[in-house]
Amino acid sequence: MSGTFRSEIDSNVTDPETYSETKNSIIIESEYDLGVYSKEVLAILIKNDIPPTPNNFSIYFDKLLKKKSQTLRDHIISILEFEENTKDEESVLAEQSLKEGFLLMKNILSATANLYKNIFFMTKILTKRKQELEECSNIQETKSVLLSLESDISKLTVILKKRGSSIKSVYNNSIEILKNIQSNTKFHDKYGIYNKRYLITKIEQEIELVRKFKYKSSLIMTEAIYELGDVNNDKAVVLLRKTVARLLFKTSKRNDIVAYYENDLFVMLLKHTDIEGAKQASKRIYDLVSNSSFLLADREIKLKISIGITNITENNSVEEIISSAKNGIKKVYENPDLDFAVLLRNS
Structure with missing residues (x-):
């Protein structure tokens, strides 16, 4: 089946190229400065x-920026900060969580070492009391040794309870940190691509970037279609x-975000890509x-997928953009002759 694109435009779609004359002139000037x-x-x-590699370009980009006007420097730095702030915050939070996790692990190891030390000490005491019992010549001496042993065990019990409580507390704190780290991970633990949480974060960022710099980005949602028959199991x-x-x-291209959304739905966020590019x-x-x-x-x-395409707009939420892509997939199901469908959002 050859891929045919159809655009589904809702009733309140506006022309994505329509901006005020004043706003447009500001955009052109900003883009011109950065482009030049x-x-x-x-x-x-x-x-x-x-060699104009990304690394060399980055080095000279920063080096030459120092010689430019304050206005241009402020403009470019504002762009870089806007794109990098979230990454820096995520890195700081991840580093803090890891440091806390290592500290708690150190505490667990220390508490475990103390437990081992006390158990080893108790083993030596038991050996000593056993030897004393063997040397007892009467009941009174035996009772005395047993009382000493009871006292030793009682002391060890207090120590073990105290250490056990400490280990339990540290362990619970460690679990909370691990859960926090897991909830902030970027990648899906099974499929080797980005997860839903990170995808939503990147779409939110892209909406802000589109709002600020007026470039075009798109989103592709694909649904995997397959028939497993009697081999239908979780591993398959x-x-x-x-x-x-x-x-x-x-x-995907280098800057694309490829993520698993849910229930056989995969999403590709195509940055700086218009609808025609998304179709290709x-x-x-x-x-x-x-x-x-x-x-x-x-x-x-045999594998097959249905694809819904939509645009990233400044006036719509993440939920609305995702919904548009899902509705694109529904259009494919409604028309068996289609492999792709486009549903545009308001600009």
Whole structure:
């Protein structure tokens, strides 16, 4: 089935190119300043026979910025800070959690060492009391040794309870930190791509970037379609989703965000990509997945996906944008002749 695109536009869609004349002139000036500066950096790299790799470009980008006007520096720095602030905050929080986790682990090891030390000490006491019992010549001496042993055990019990309570407290705190770290991870633990939480965060950031700089970005949602028959089990589903995730990642560009959303739904956030670019990306995805198969229990399972495409807009929430992509997939199901469907949001 060849991929045919259809645009579904809701009743209150506005022209994405319509902006006020004043606003448009400001945008052009800002983009022009940054664009000219970027070209200058690249020209100097080429002139000095320096490979224009991302790392070299970054070094000279910062180096040459010091010689520019304060206005240009402030403008570019504001862009960089806007894009990096969230990453820095996430890194700081992750580092703090890890430091707390290492400290708690150190405390657990220390408490465990003390327990081992006291148990070892008690073993020596038991050996001593055993020897004393063997040397007892009458009942009175035996009772005295047993009373001493009872006192020793009582003391050890108090120590063990105290240490055990301390270990339990530290252990519970460690579990909370691990849960916190897990809840803030970026990657899905099974499929090797970004998870839903990180995806939503990146869409929120992209909405702000689109609002501020007026460029275009798109979102592609794909739903994996497969028939496992009598081999329908959790392991088979996980393996199949891993295959789809790998294929999507293979077709993505460096700055794309590829994530598992839920229930066989995968999402690609295409930064600086308009709807036409998203359509081309969707065609590549569809062709790649359609020409792939999945081997399971000596059976070849054909893969297929349905794709919904939408645009990232400044006036819509993450939920609304995700909903548009899902509705695009519904349009595909409504028309068997379609492999893709586009549903635009208001700009």
